[in-house]
Amino acid sequence: MISRRTLLVLIAIFGVLYWLNIKGSSSFISDKIRVFVLTTKDNLVFTYQKHFNQAHLIEAYQRQLKAYENLKLAYANLSARSEALALELDDLQQLEKSKLEAASQESLVSEMPNSKVCPPSAEVTGPANLLPTPTFTSARIYGFASMDNPYRVLLDIHKPYPKDKILGMVAFNQVLGTIIQKDGRFVGLLHGDKQMSYSVVAKSGQKVYYGFVTNENFKTYMDFLPAYATLKVGDPIFTSGLDHIFSPNIYVGTVARIEDHYLYKKALLNIKRPQNMLFEAIVVAMP
Structure with missing residues (x-):
């Protein structure tokens, strides 16, 4: 005959099993273990992907930064060339103006005997030519x-x-x-x-x-x-x-x-x- 102590132990075991809700091989504890394992795996995968994604992003940002720095240097040089070209254009306009004035003076004195007019000749070497x-x-x-x-x-x-x-x-x-x-x-x-x-x-x-x-x-x-x-x-x-x-x-x-x-x-x-x-x-x- 089963003693009272044995009966209480069996009741306690069945109570624990009922609390664990055993169905085949699954239970609340096994579910929690499974969830914990899957969560840990997902966190590890996420950390791995995040690390390498960050590495790729950092590499991409570094390439963009280098391109941006090169672009700024090229823009600075282009700006200087633009200013030099503007100065060269002004020099050419002044040269053209002086040639027109010399031509008008030559036409005025062309009828005078023994007169020679030598129009100014100049080769313009503008600042833009100094900026390769x-x-x-x-x-x-x-x-x-x-x-x-x-x-x-x-x-x-x-x-x-x-x-x-x-x-x-x-x-x-x-x-x-x-x-x-x-x-x-x-x-x-x-x-x-x-x-x-x-x-x-x-x-x-x-x-x-x-x-x-x-x-x-x-x-x-x-x-x-x-x-x-x-x-x-x-x-x-x-x-x-x-x-x-x-x-x-x-x-x-x-x-x-x-x-x-x-x-x-x-x-x-x-x-x-x-x-x-x-x-x-x-x-x-x-x-």
Whole structure:
């Protein structure tokens, strides 16, 4: 005969089984386990897809950013060429006007004996002819040229260039420095390196002033400004494109301080420097 304890145990077991709602091999617990497994699997798949989708999106955004930076550089160069063409057109109009005036003077004195009129002849070489179309290519900066000089970096450039050609280096929509070839490697000279120099233009209101970037004691200056230049602190500095290193209108920095040197002026530049050097830069090459 079944004891009361055994009966209570059986009732308890059936109660537990009833609570679990066993139907064949399924139960609330098995359902929860199955849901947990499926949820975990879905989360893992979602995380996996999210990671790689983000990687693809980041890669696509980086390509778009590079294209945008190249487009901005090309637009700046096109804007400078447009201004140069406008100046060249004005020169041609002035030349045509002078030829018409000379022709009218020749007609007036043609009847005079022993008179000769030599109309002015001039060949116009406009500013647009000084601004060839540049090329923009990406290059990886992979380290410093030497541990004791933080102003020289190494670039991985696969495109061949003449050994004596100086290239421009741009990153984050502003000038980073120039590039030379040394011992078979491409070496980038950053702002602060005493051997780095290129032509720039300062824009102050409606006035523009030309000069050269120089570096002294690891500080960058716009040198050889005319003594009459009326620059102000905060005026922007851009590449001029006249040295055939950079294309024109690439942002360099702003004027931080102006120094008078009797026959000329010199401006200390405020340049935003990158936090690290492990990134891709744009190589600017002028024909």
